[in-house]
Structure formats: structure tokens, C-alpha cells
Amino acid sequence: MRARRRNAGFWPLAAFFALFVLFLYGPLTSIIVLSFQGPNGGLTFPMNGASLTWFANLFEKQMVGDFAGSFQRSILLGLVVMVITVVVAFLAGLAFRRRFLGSGLVFYLAVASLIVPSILISLGIGLLFRLLDLEAAWWSSALGAHLSWTLPFGLLIMFAVFNRFSPAYEEAARDLGASAWQTVMHVVVPIILPSLIGVGLFGFTLSYDEFARSLYTAGTFNTLPLEIYGMTTNVTTPVLYALGTVTTAVSFAVIGLALLAYTMVERRRRRLGSDAGRGV
Amino acid sequence: MARSVPTDAVAIPLSSAAQGRGASSAAKPRRSSSAPYLQVAPLVVVFLLFLVFPILIIVMVSFWDYDTARLIPAFVLTNYDELLFSPVTWGTYLQTVTFAAITWAVTLVVGFPVAYFLAFHVRSATWQTALFLVCTVPFWTSNIIRMISWIPTLGLNGLINKGLIGIGAIEKPLEFLLFSDFSVVLAYVHLYTLFMIVPIFNSMMRIDRSLIEAARDNGANGWQILGNVIVPLCKPGIAIGSIFVVTIVMGDFVTVRLMSGGQSASVGLMMLNATSLLQYPAAAANAVVLLLLVLLTVAVMMRLVDVRKEL
Numbered sequence: 388m389r390a391r392r393r394n395a396g397f398w399p400l401a402a403f404f405a406l407f408v409l410f411l412y413g414p415l416t417s418i419i420v421l422s423f424q425g426p427n428g429g430l431t432f433p434m435n436g437a438s439l440t441w442f443a444n445l446f447e448k449q450m451v452g453d454f455a456g457s458f459q460r461s462i463l464l465g466l467v468v469m470v471i472t473v474v475v476a477f478l479a480g481l482a483f484r485r486r487f488l489g490s491g492l493v494f495y496l497a498v499a500s501l502i503v504p505s506i507l508i509s510l511g512i513g514l515l516f517r518l519l520d521l522e523a524a525w526w527s528s529a530l531g532a533h534l535s536w537t538l539p540f541g542l543l544i545m546f547a548v549f550n551r552f553s554p555a556y557e558e559a560a561r562d563l564g565a566s567a568w569q570t571v572m573h574v575v576v577p578i579i580l581p582s583l584i585g586v587g588l589f590g591f592t593l594s595y596d597e598f599a600r601s602l603y604t605a606g607t608f609n610t611l612p613l614e615i616y617g618m619t620t621n622v623t624t625p626v627l628y629a630l631g632t633v634t635t636a637v638s639f640a641v642i643g644l645a646l647l648a649y650t651m652v653e654r655r656r657r658r659l660g661s662d663a664g665r666g667v
Numbered sequence: 668m669a670r671s672v673p674t675d676a677v678a679i680p681l682s683s684a685a686q687g688r689g690a691s692s693a694a695k696p697r698r699s700s701s702a703p704y705l706q707v708a709p710l711v712v713v714f715l716l717f718l719v720f721p722i723l724i725i726v727m728v729s730f731w732d733y734d735t736a737r738l739i740p741a742f743v744l745t746n747y748d749e750l751l752f753s754p755v756t757w758g759t760y761l762q763t764v765t766f767a768a769i770t771w772a773v774t775l776v777v778g779f780p781v782a783y784f785l786a787f788h789v790r791s792a793t794w795q796t797a798l799f800l801v802c803t804v805p806f807w808t809s810n811i812i813r814m815i816s817w818i819p820t821l822g823l824n825g826l827i828n829k830g831l832i833g834i835g836a837i838e839k840p841l842e843f844l845l846f847s848d849f850s851v852v853l854a855y856v857h858l859y860t861l862f863m864i865v866p867i868f869n870s871m872m873r874i875d876r877s878l879i880e881a882a883r884d885n886g887a888n889g890w891q892i893l894g895n896v897i898v899p900l901c902k903p904g905i906a907i908g909s910i911f912v913v914t915i916v917m918g919d920f921v922t923v924r925l926m927s928g929g930q931s932a933s934v935g936l937m938m939l940n941a942t943s944l945l946q947y948p949a950a951a952a953n954a955v956v957l958l959l960l961v962l963l964t965v966a967v968m969m970r971l972v973d974v975r976k977e978l
Contacts, residue, residue: 414816482706504918511721592807
């Protein structure tokens with residue numbers, strides 16, 4: 388870094404980047420501020436006093452459908468999707484390290500799952516359940532619909548991980564007498580743990596915020612995004628923003644937790660990791 | 668501590684040493700040759716149940732008949748007939764494709780410089796990670812909330828209109844800012860530029876920096892390096908980003924519904940309207956046509972660039 392001059396393009400690009408970040412976060416910031424509107428405040432600036440009125444409103448059941456219930460369902464569904472995504476994507480990632488019959492087909496299925504429009508998957512699963520006379524529910528059909536979206540992301544992350552993963556560790560573990568199970572649990576998983584945290588983050592947040600794939604699959608009880616969508620058409624008070632603030636706070640908390648876990652793993656690694664070059 | 672966790676720093680030299688051995692050990696017959704099939708089975712089950720079957724069902728139902736209350740198993744072409752010979756359909760598809768094309772162009776024009784800045788101008792790895800994260804965090808928050816969040820900025824009494832009136836640039840608030848085609852595209856760009864940034868950034872990070880030095884040594888200026896070295900090497904990333912953006916926009920209905928204030932149409936919205944009238948076979952026929960269009964678009968893009976190389 389020392390004595391290296393910035394390229395000519397640096398400052399214009401930096402300014403462009405800053406504008407882009409403002410574009411990303413500006414609107415979100417404005418609704419977070421406006422969710423603290425006074426009781427007589429409206430959907431736009433200026434602030435008409437400051438209060439927690441709209442948050443209180445949110446938790447009163449009669450005001451906005453079933454916020455508390457849908458909130459719980461979405462969190463729970465997100466957690467289930469997260470666990471399944473991590474486990475299934477990890478296993479599939481292991482499988483793809485070797486050539487197996489049909490690996491190309493599975494890969495194309497994953498790509499297809501990403502590019503087939505969500506509304507199509509949603510409608511198809513809805514129809515499937517209908518024709519089989521099964522009742523669509525957030526914990527069955529919607530769970531599957533969400534997995535069809537989170538698993539391809541998980542798989543792609545696993546590809547990236549295992550492309551850079553040396554089989555030497557496993558060979559060493561095997562040479563030292565570890566069983567296949569021990570090799571996976573004590574060698575592979577600890578090494579790729581940070582990436583698994585990333586896969587989990589994708590699993591939870593994509594499910595927690597998924598709207599289109601829940602539309603025909605959630606059944607009788609709404610998940611949170613469906614509830615929010617319903618509110619956008621018939622609520623014209625800052626309670627909408629309060630909801631936005633709460634759900635964004637949850638997303639940020641989850642991202643924060645993932646980052647925290649990630650740094651903790653990295654720190655532990657630096658502490659307990661290689662002693663190369665320390666002259667021990 | 669005896670049980671040490673290897674770091675990435677150790678992994679690199681080891682992995683290059685192990686390359687040759689890895690290949691040979693994979694070739695010799697293993698006791699657990701069924702392992703990959705067991706490992707990939709859960710994934711395949713999910714894809715079969717929640718991707719393949721649903722699509723087959725949609726194709727099947729698209730040939731069914733229906734009345735006001737029921738789906739009637741049959742093999743009729745009326746759904747396709749009504750769909751393909753209606754000018755409304757063609758208008759809607761045209762609008763959807765137009766939205767996709769405009770969004771694609773804007774996200775590329777915005778996303779490329781952002782990725783370029785991150786990859787080539789931010790030199791500290793920590794800053795690179797941090798700024799990359801800043802770009803990705805909104806991806807993990809609610810899309811619907813991010814659409815709604817434009818109301819205070821773009822509305823009739825929003826920040827932009829008030830600001831422009833305040834400085835005397837306009838007398839009446841601009842109506843096209845919110846609930847218009849403009850706000851639809853703006854929301855698309857807001858939501859999906861990330862899908863362009865990440866793959867392009869990924870491609871850029873793989874470019875061997877010595878290629879750029881070589882170009883410079885041979886007298887290329889900044890623009891020439893960009894045009895003749897960086898852009899060609901970023902093509903796979905651009906293709907992946909384009910596939911994401913175009914397919915998402917083509918299948919979208921939420922953004923059009925919320926951001927156009929009900930004034931614009933999209934194929935997805937057309938399907939939604941059909942299902943709200945319980946005309947599932949009509950929606951299914953539309954879904955099949957949309958799927959074919961999306962697959963065709965992707966196939967064209969994949970022909971242009973080998974995407975699998977990028978993984």
C-alpha cells in the first residue's frame with residue numbers, strides 16, 4: 388500500500404459506489420425513521436413528533452390481521468429451511484466431489500430450480516397438493532417450495548468450497564485411523580464451518596423473506612411476507628413502516644449473528660491453528 | 668492444544684501437493700462407491716417433489732378444462748388457444764420482455780462499475796470484504812419492504828418532489844415518480860443489481876493480475892485494458908448475472924403490482940389474475956409459455972458463454 392498512488396479512476400468510481408450505497412440504503416433508512424412517526428404522522432416526511440404508536444399498533448391483533456402468528460411461523464419455517472438446507476447442500480456437495488452417474492443432470496436440475504420463475508414453482512406445488520387432495524400448509528408445501536430456492540444457492544456455495552478443498556486432510560485423517568464418519572465430523576466439517584454458516588444464512592433469510600413461492604403453497608395460515616403483502620394493499624398508516632422496521636431488524640440480527648459466528652470461528656482458528664513460522 | 672484446526676494458509680500448499688494423489692485415489696475402486704448416490708439423494712428427492720413434479724403438473728393441467736368451480740381432466744387446447752390468440756397476451760408479454768430488457772441494461776451499467784471498483788480499486792482485503800458485504804446485506808432483507816421503502820422518497824409529498832418544489836425547479840409534484848413504469852424499473856434495479864454485481868465481481872477476482880500488467884507493459888491505456896482484457900474475461904460473470912436478472916424480472920408479479928399501482932401488467936400478474944378467478948388451467952398454459960420463453964432466453968445466453976466453467 389505504501390507510496391502507491393491511487394489510479395486516476397479511483398475517485399469517480401468511489402463516488403459512484405457511494406451513490407450506489409446511498410441508493411441501496413437510503414429508502415430503507417427513511418422508512419425506519421418514519422416508523423417512529425407521532426400518532427398523527429403520515430407516510431411521508433416531515434416527522435410529526437416521535438412515538439412508538441405504530442409499533443404498539445402492530446402487536447394489537449385486530450389492527451393488522453395476524454402479525455404475531457405469521458411472524459412466528461416465518462421464523463420457525465426459516466429455521467427449519469436453514470437446517471435442511473445446510474445438511475442437504477453439504478451432503479450433495481460431498482457427492483459432487485466424485486463423478487457419479489447423473490451428476491450433470493442433478494446440476495442442471497439445480498440450475499433449473501434457480502431460473503424457473505418462482506410463481507411457476509409456487510403454482511405447480513399448489514396444484515400438486517390440490518390434485519393429491521393434500522392440504523397445502525406452511526410446514527409442508529411451502530417448506531418444499533422454499534427449499535427449491537435455497538438448496539441451489541447452498542449447492543453453488545458448496546461447489547465453490549469443495550473446489551478449493553484439499554483431499555489431503557481426509558487422507559491424513561484416514562491414515563491416522565479415522566473412520567469415514569470421524570473424518571467428516573472432525574476434519575471436513577470444522578474446516579468448512581464458515582461456509583456452512585453462510586449456507587445457513589442464505590437458507591434462513593431467503594425463506595424468511597420469500598413471497599412468491601409461498602403464495603400458492605402456504606395454505607390457510609399466512610407467513611410474514613404474505614401478511615406484509617396483504618397490508619400493502621389496505622393499510623395506509625406508518626404501521627406498515629413499523630412492520631418493515633421489525634422484519635428488517637430480524638434480518639439484520641440474523642446477518643449479525645452469522646457474522647459473529649463467522650468471526651468467532653476464524654478467531655478460534657487463528658488461536659488454535661497452525662504454528663508454522665512461530666519457531667516452536 | 669494438540670488438535671489443531673488447519674488454516675487456509677496451510678491449505679494452499681497442501682492442496683497443490685495433493686492434486687496428483689487425489690486423482691489417483693479417486694480412480695481406484697472404493698468400498699463405498701454408492702456413497703455419492705446416498706449423499707445426493709435428499710437433494711434429488713427435493714428437486715423431484717418440488718421442481719420436476721410441479722412443472723409436470725402444470726404442463727398436464729394446461730391441457731385440462733375447467734368451469735367456475737372445478738378442474739376437469741381432459742385434453743383440450745382451448746387454454747393455449749385463448750392465450751395465444753389474444754392481443755392482451757401479446758401486449759403483456761411485450762411489456763414483460765421490455766421491463767426485463769431495460770432492467771438488464773441498467774443493472775449491467777450500474778453493476779459493472781460497482782464490481783470493477785470493488786475488485787480493482789479497493790486494495791485492502793478487509794475493505795473489499797466489508798464493502799462487498801455492504802452490497803449484499805439488502806439481499807437478505809424483505810423485497811416487499813424494500814419496494815415499500817420508496818414511498819417516502821418518490822411519493823407526491825415525497826422527498827424528491829418536496830426538494831424540487833423547494834428549490835423552485837417544478838411547480839407541481841412529478842407524478843411519474845411513483846406508481847409508474849419508472850418506479851417499477853427503479854425497484855427492479857434496486858432489488859436485483861446485486862445479482863449482477865456478485866458474479867461479475869467473482870469473475871474479476873479470478874483475473875490473473877499479471878495479464879493486466881502485461882497489457883500495461885505493452886502500452887495499453889486504462890480503457891484499452893478494460894475493453895480488451897477485463898470485459899472479455901468477465902463475460903461468464905456478466906452472463907450469469909444477466910440470466911439471474913432477466914429470469915427474475917420475467918417471472919415477477921409482486922414488483923409490477925406494488926410499484927405500478929396496478930397500472931402495468933406482467934405475465935406473472937396475468938397468471939395471478941387467472942388463479943384468483945380459479946382458472947387454473949388458463950394460468951398453467953400461461954406458465955408453460957412463460958417457462959418456454961425463459962428457457963429459450965437462458966439457452967441463448969448459455970450458448971454465448973460457457974457458464975459451468977465459472978463454478
